[in-house]
Amino acid sequence: MNNEKIKESGLKEIAKIGLENEKISRWRTRLLDYKFNDAYPDDKYVWLTNVLALKGVNSGNFGVGCILVDVYGNVVVQGHNEVFHPYFRSDRHAEMVVMDEFEDIQLDISKIQFTLYTSLESCPMCFVRLITSGVNKVLYASPDMTGGMVREKKNLPQFWLDLYEGKVFSQARCSQELINAANEIFHLNVDELIKKIKNIHAMKKRS
DSSP: OOHHHHHHHHHHHHTTSOSSSHHHHHHHHHHHHOOOOTTSTTHHHHHHHHHHHHHHHHTTSOSOEEEEEOTTSOEEEEEEOOSSSSSOOTTOOHHHHHHHHHHHHSTTOOOTTOEEEEEEOOOHHHHHHHHHHTOOEEEEEEOOTTTOOGGGGGGSOHHHHHHHTTOEEEEOOOOHHHHHHHHHHHTTTHHHHHHHHHHHHHHHHHO
16 A cells, blocks of 8 residues: 555544544644655554544544554554443453454454554553464554553463464554654543543442
């Protein structure tokens, strides 16, 4: 998929992002104005994950976006975190949303030639899901210093380490601007949403 098609796809998603929130609106403009840097082979794909991450924030979810790309560079599935909206689902991380959709449609298709891009380093739950899925390469934009699992994979049980063998999980080759964008978009509402989860837990304890 060439730069123009990726840009077109992203612009369609940006058009769905509202202008009411000043911080979101500011990021919307920055992503609209961003020019792909051809010095980085993953730049256009990471840009699209950032667009989707911002769409996630705009819908009241965590700011993480994700896409699955085939061997020809075509984006076959895209999505963002959906933990809170349209309704609370604790498993609906961006990677889960994308893999659920792909596996529901593309039955019995090997995923070894696919690459998954995510705006944020995968958490333990998503990391194990992706290992199990058979996706051979997973590339993230921003490290998650508090919740990421890729850099902590040595702490996995041996079963998962064995299943991980031969797969590539690493940081995408994109501009520092997009890395920073992924991190900052994620932090737009993360504190608010973590507090919301803690409140849900507290309510369940009282009931």
